[in-house]
Amino acid sequence: MENPIIVTLEKVTKRFPAGKTQFTALNKIELTFRKGEFSGLVGPSGSGKTTLLNIIGSLDCPSEGVATVLGKNISSLSHKESAELRNYGIGFIFQTYNLLPVYNVYDNVEFALLLQKLSGSQRKKAVMDALEWVGLADRAKSKPSTLSGGECQRVAIARAMVKRPALVLADEPSANLDSQNSHMIVQTMKRLNKELNTTFIFSTHDEKVMQYLDRIIYLKDGMVERDERKSEG
Amino acid sequence: MLELKLAFKNLYGSGLRTWLNVTVLSIAFVIILFYNGMLDGWNMQAQRDTIDWEIGSGQLWHPGYDPYDPYTFADAHSSIPPEISTLIERGDAASILLTQATAYPGGRMLNTLIKGIDPNQKILKIPSELLTADNSDSDYIPAIIGRRFSQSARLKEGDRVLVRWRDSNGTFDAREVTIVSVFQTNVPTADLNQIYIPLERLREMTSMYNEATLVVLSQGAIAPQQYGGWSYRDNDYLLKDLKDIMTAKKGGSTVISGLLLAIALLAIFDTQVLSIFRRQKEIGTYIALGMTRKKVVGLFTIEGTTHSLLAILLGMIWGVPFLLLLQKTGIPMPASADQAGIAIADKITPYYGAGMILTSVILVVLSSLVVSYIPTRRISRMRPTDALRGKIV
Numbered sequence: 309m310e311n312p313i314i315v316t317l318e319k320v321t322k323r324f325p326a327g328k329t330q331f332t333a334l335n336k337i338e339l340t341f342r343k344g345e346f347s348g349l350v351g352p353s354g355s356g357k358t359t360l361l362n363i364i365g366s367l368d369c370p371s372e373g374v375a376t377v378l379g380k381n382i383s384s385l386s387h388k389e390s391a392e393l394r395n396y397g398i399g400f401i402f403q404t405y406n407l408l409p410v411y412n413v414y415d416n417v418e419f420a421l422l423l424q425k426l427s428g429s430q431r432k433k434a435v436m437d438a439l440e441w442v443g444l445a446d447r448a449k450s451k452p453s454t455l456s457g458g459e460c461q462r463v464a465i466a467r468a469m470v471k472r473p474a475l476v477l478a479d480e481p482s483a484n485l486d487s488q489n490s491h492m493i494v495q496t497m498k499r500l501n502k503e504l505n506t507t508f509i510f511s512t513h514d515e516k517v518m519q520y521l522d523r524i525i526y527l528k529d530g531m532v533e534r535d536e537r538k539s540e541g
Numbered sequence: 542m543l544e545l546k547l548a549f550k551n552l553y554g555s556g557l558r559t560w561l562n563v564t565v566l567s568i569a570f571v572i573i574l575f576y577n578g579m580l581d582g583w584n585m586q587a588q589r590d591t592i593d594w595e596i597g598s599g600q601l602w603h604p605g606y607d608p609y610d611p612y613t614f615a616d617a618h619s620s621i622p623p624e625i626s627t628l629i630e631r632g633d634a635a636s637i638l639l640t641q642a643t644a645y646p647g648g649r650m651l652n653t654l655i656k657g658i659d660p661n662q663k664i665l666k667i668p669s670e671l672l673t674a675d676n677s678d679s680d681y682i683p684a685i686i687g688r689r690f691s692q693s694a695r696l697k698e699g700d701r702v703l704v705r706w707r708d709s710n711g712t713f714d715a716r717e718v719t720i721v722s723v724f725q726t727n728v729p730t731a732d733l734n735q736i737y738i739p740l741e742r743l744r745e746m747t748s749m750y751n752e753a754t755l756v757v758l759s760q761g762a763i764a765p766q767q768y769g770g771w772s773y774r775d776n777d778y779l780l781k782d783l784k785d786i787m788t789a790k791k792g793g794s795t796v797i798s799g800l801l802l803a804i805a806l807l808a809i810f811d812t813q814v815l816s817i818f819r820r821q822k823e824i825g826t827y828i829a830l831g832m833t834r835k836k837v838v839g840l841f842t843i844e845g846t847t848h849s850l851l852a853i854l855l856g857m858i859w860g861v862p863f864l865l866l867l868q869k870t871g872i873p874m875p876a877s878a879d880q881a882g883i884a885i886a887d888k889i890t891p892y893y894g895a896g897m898i899l900t901s902v903i904l905v906v907l908s909s910l911v912v913s914y915i916p917t918r919r920i921s922r923m924r925p926t927d928a929l930r931g932k933i934v
Contacts, residue, residue, distance in 0.1 A: 362926045365829065367926050368925075368926050387833050387834055387835070388833050388835075391828070391831050391836075392831065394829060394831045395830065395831020395832075400830070402826075402829075402929070404822070406826040408823060408826065409554070410550060410553070410554020410555065411554070415550065419830060420830050420831065422543050422547075423543070423830070423832060467830075
């Protein structure tokens with residue numbers, strides 16, 4: 309039996325003002341993502357990868373079309389509902405990690421849970437579990453400034469995963485990492501995808517990442533050029 | 542509260558920048574307390590001294606008496622109504638007779654006011670008991686004067702000075718009075734150009750037997766509003782000039798406090814603007830992690846306001862010992878300060894009332910809340926995607 313669809317994009321178009329005209333970043337995108345997918349949006353700069361991730365992550369709204377994420381129509385959500393969707397349902401991993409510099413590793417990972425009504429002990433267990441997953445339990449008290457790029461990205465993965473979201477969006481997660489760290493990061497995410505059945509959607513143009521993806525969606529000029537799935541096994 | 546916890550973490554993490562802002566604000570806070578405490582202390586001391594030395598707990602005035610019009614003094618005297626005499630006999634009031642005179646110290650001519658006061662009165666702090674000096678010479682008139690008049694007239698204890706006055710018939714008369722003592726008071730209006738002599742001697746000199754110009758009441762004395770045309774003046778009325786001066790001074794201190802506070806708040810405002818500019822990615826991250834923009838605005842506002850809470854704490858740590866020390870030692874005033882015409886002691890003891898402290902705390906917290914909030918309004922207009930990219934807003 310196939311996993312349920314958790315993201316549906318129907319004729320999603322996004323335009324941005326560019327001087328007196330408008331620039332079309334996404335043009336009538338039609339896509340669906342099922343639970344547990346490990347897929348990637350691939351394409352050159354300006355192809356619309358990040359814009360599409362932003363819409364799926366409810367950080368932005370489509371100019372036209374309907375984006376339904378975890379059963380919610382993104383365009384119809386209020387600020388509060390949109391924040392709730394991100395807090396409970398979606399994890400983000402950024403190219404530049406976006407760790408909060410004044411917090412230590414533990415606090416950074418715990419942050420996402422502070423917005424949820426969890427007890428201190430529940431939060432502590434969840435944070436330590438997440439740090440175990442990424443192999444950084446021993447660096448819980450370290451400040452981000454003392455970590456390497458790979459370690460920072462692992463903290464970001466832990467932060468995205470700690471609330472056990474249904475969907476994780478990773479925007480060029482390996483762009484600032486060396487080859488070894490890139491492999492390690494993607495392997496970690498792949499493992500979490502298998503163990504927790506979390507859906508991962510990447511935006512990337514990194515070949516090292518692509519080799520791990522089960523599905524690759526090629527974007528060009530804001531349109532889906534190809535949608536390839538790797539066969540099982 | 543999540544925002545407060547995060548705000549403290551962020552402030553703690555900001556290190557030196559936080560502490561510089563907090564230090565500046567704490568200095569402003571303590572100086573505001575000091576300045577207001579000094580004025581309140583001065584105000585209380587001035588009122589207390591004026592009551593003790595000059596006005597007592599209210600006065601009954603002859604209907605013709607107007608302290609602002611010296612021309613009224615000549616006619617502002619009459620026999621004391623029997624009801625008021627009862628108060629005086631009970632020791633609840635003391636009568637004073639005023640006569641304009643001219644003194645000739647060292648050949649110079651000075652306009653003075655002769656005040657006849659009962660040597661046995663205990664209501665005012667004027668050391669009138671010194672006027673009871675026993676002397677068999679019928680021409681001997683003991684007099685006491687204040688330090689200011691002593692200095693301006695160059696008179697000292699033991700000096701004799703000629704004074705000239707007009708009696709009740711308008712006839713000029715002159716006698717020498719002997720300065721038996723020079724007293725020290727903080728109240729210039731009980732001192733400058735005034736000569737105190739025994740009441741009965743003045744009555745005798747002016748042929749105003751059993752007459753008075755005004756009657757000073759003791760604390761607790763119940764005075765009717767009108768006694769035979771004499772008007773009751775309560776302390777609110779009698780202290781009005783002093784209170785007006787204090788209100789004017791308070792206005793000046795408010796401006797200075799406001800300027801100090803504005804400088805400190807400018808530092809917070811500047812930090813807030815810089816924070817929001819430099820921490821756009823962080824703001825975007827907060828939103829991506831599930832905070833609403835309203836919560837982020839709240840977080841930054843609380844973060845800015847927390848400067849004031851820390852400043853108050855820091856101000857308590859160094860300011861409380863400093864302010865208490867000043868309260869203990871007093872604030873020395875320059876010798877010329879009392880020339881301003883209001884009661885001022887050699888040292889002012891600051892008074893830090895709970896109301897003043899609470900008002901200052903609320904003022905500092907509320908004003909920092911406002912200056913912290915104003916820059917954060919940008920956040921609510923910020924697109925999270927732009928913030929995440931660190932795009933300039």
